Amino acid sequence: MSLPDRATELSGYFQVVGERLHSVKKNNPETSGVVSAQESQLLLSVGTKEGLKMSEIAKALQLTLSSVTALVDKLEAKTFVIRQRSLEDRRIVRVSLTAEGRKFHDLIQGAQREISMSVLKVLSREEQDALLALFRKVADKLRAGEKRR
Numbered sequence: 001m002s003l004p005d006r007a008t009e010l011s012g013y014f015q016v017v018g019e020r021l022h023s024v025k026k027n028n029p030e031t032s033g034v035v036s037a038q039e040s041q042l043l044l045s046v047g048t049k050e051g052l053k054m055s056e057i058a059k060a061l062q063l064t065l066s067s068v069t070a071l072v073d074k075l076e077a078k079t080f081v082i083r084q085r086s087l088e089d090r091r092i093v094r095v096s097l098t099a100e101g102r103k104f105h106d107l108i109q110g111a112q113r114e115i116s117m118s119v120l121k122v123l124s125r126e127e128q129d130a131l132l133a134l135f136r137k138v139a140d141k142l143r144a145g146e147k148r149r
Contacts, residue, residue, distance in 0.1 A: 021115055034078070038063075040108045042071050043097065046081060047105035051094045080104060 001009075035043065038061070045060045046052055052060070058068045072095055075081040080101030086092035097105055120128050 017119075021112060035075075035080075035104060035108075038071055039075055039080075040104075042068070042075065043080060043101060043105045044108055046095050047097050047102065047109070051084070051096050054093050054095065057095060075101065 041061055042057060045057055049056075054065060054068055054072070057063075057072075058065045061068065063071075072081060072083065076083065078100075079098055081095050082098055084094045084096060086094065120131075123131060
């Protein structure tokens with residue numbers, strides 16, 4: 001099988017996993033109707049790296065700054081996030097989770113962990129270790145590429 005064929009196959013697998021993660025976020029009874037899929041993604045990003053700048057959130061979620069502003073407005077109204085302006089440069093706005101936002105972040109992260117556990121359960125311990133090592137290698141390479149831009 002050629003590299004392009006393998007890449008197509010891998011993309012299909014990523015699509016399946018992505019759809020499953022999205023459906024978990026959307027159908028989670030504890031978060032459904034409270035936060036949208038985009039809002040939950042923003043909560044995950046901010047919860048992982050506290051105090052992100054609005055521009056960093058936009059880049060991470062691949063959204064425009066105006067779209068992120070609208071999402072933060074909604075989450076701020078729900079008391080899940082707070083905005084903090086930089087004292088040195090008032091144009092810089094950082095977003096942090098509130099205690100309520102942290103609670104929802106943890107619920108969403110827990111749902112993702114459940115999906116990951118269901119994936120890992122079908123593999124042997126050795127296969128799990130191999131899969132994690134491969135994803136770690138790929139993630140490290142992607143992170144290194146981002147830092148060079």
